[in-house]
Amino acid sequence: MxxxxxxxxxxxxxxxxxxRRFWSFCALGFGVAVVIGVxxxxxxxxxxxxxxxxxxxxxxxxxxxxxxxxxxxxxxxRVDELDLMDNLWAGIIGFYFYFVAAPxxxxxxxxxxxxxxxxxxxxxATVFVMFATYGLRKLGLR
Amino acid sequence: MNNRLKVLRAMRNWSQAxxxxxxxxxxxxxxxxxxxKHDPSLPLAFRIARLFEMPIQEIFDDRQD
Numbered sequence: 001m002x003x004x005x006x007x008x009x010x011x012x013x014x015x016x017x018x019x020r021r022f023w024s025f026c027a028l029g030f031g032v033a034v035v036i037g038v039x040x041x042x043x044x045x046x047x048x049x050x051x052x053x054x055x056x057x058x059x060x061x062x063x064x065x066x067x068x069x070x071x072x073x074x075x076x077x078r079v080d081e082l083d084l085m086d087n088l089w090a091g092i093i094g095f096y097f098y099f100v101a102a103p104x105x106x107x108x109x110x111x112x113x114x115x116x117x118x119x120x121x122x123x124x125a126t127v128f129v130m131f132a133t134y135g136l137r138k139l140g141l142r
Numbered sequence: 143m144n145n146r147l148k149v150l151r152a153m154r155n156w157s158q159a160x161x162x163x164x165x166x167x168x169x170x171x172x173x174x175x176x177x178x179k180h181d182p183s184l185p186l187a188f189r190i191a192r193l194f195e196m197p198i199q200e201i202f203d204d205r206q207d
Contacts, residue, residue, distance in 0.1 A: 081186060
C-alpha cells in the first residue's frame with residue numbers, strides 16, 4: 001500500500017488518508033450487513049408464509065457467506081500487523097474459552113449438576129470473551 | 143526487544159502519527175513498538191531501517207539488559 005501513496009505527502013497526511021480509507025471500508029461493510037440483515041429477515045418471513053422457495057434462502061445464505069468472506073479478506077489486508085495480532089489473540093482466547101466452556105458445561109450436565117448446555121449462551125459468551133480480549137489489547141494490555 | 147525508535151523519531155522532530163504515516167501502520171503500532179509491547183515483523187523492521195537509513199541492528203537490540 002505504501003507504494004501507491006505520493007511520497008511528497010507528510011506522514012500525518014498519509015496516516016489520515018489511511019484512517020479515512022479504513023473507516024470508509026468499515027462503514028461500507030456495516031451498510032452491506034444492514035442490507036443483508038433486512039433482505040434475509042424479509043426472505044425468511046416470506047419463506048415461512050410459503051411465498052418464497054427454499055432454494056432462494058440457500059442462495060441468500062451463500063451470498064451472505066461470500067460477502068462476509070470478502071469483507072474479512074479485505075479487512076485483514078487493510079489492518080496493520082499490530083491489529084492483526086490483536087485479532088489473532090482475541091480469536092485464540094475466544095476459541096480456548098469455547099474449548100473449555102462447552103465440554104465443561106456438558107460434563108456438569110451429564111452428572112446432573114446443572115441444566116442442559118445452552119448453545120446460544122455459550123456462543124454469546126464466546127463472542128463476548130473475544131471482543132473483551134480485543135478491547136483490552138486495544139487499551140494497551142498486551 | 144529494546145529499540146531506539148523513539149530517539150530516532152525525536153531527532154527528526156516527528157510525532158508518532160508522522161512516523162506511522164511513513165511506515166503505513168497505525169499510530170498505536172508505533173507506540174507499541176516504542177514501548178516494547180510489540181516486536182515488529184521483519185518486513186516492518188526493514189521499512190523502519192530504510193526510513194532512517196540505518197542497519198536494523200543499530201535500531202533494534204534483542205539482548206536483555
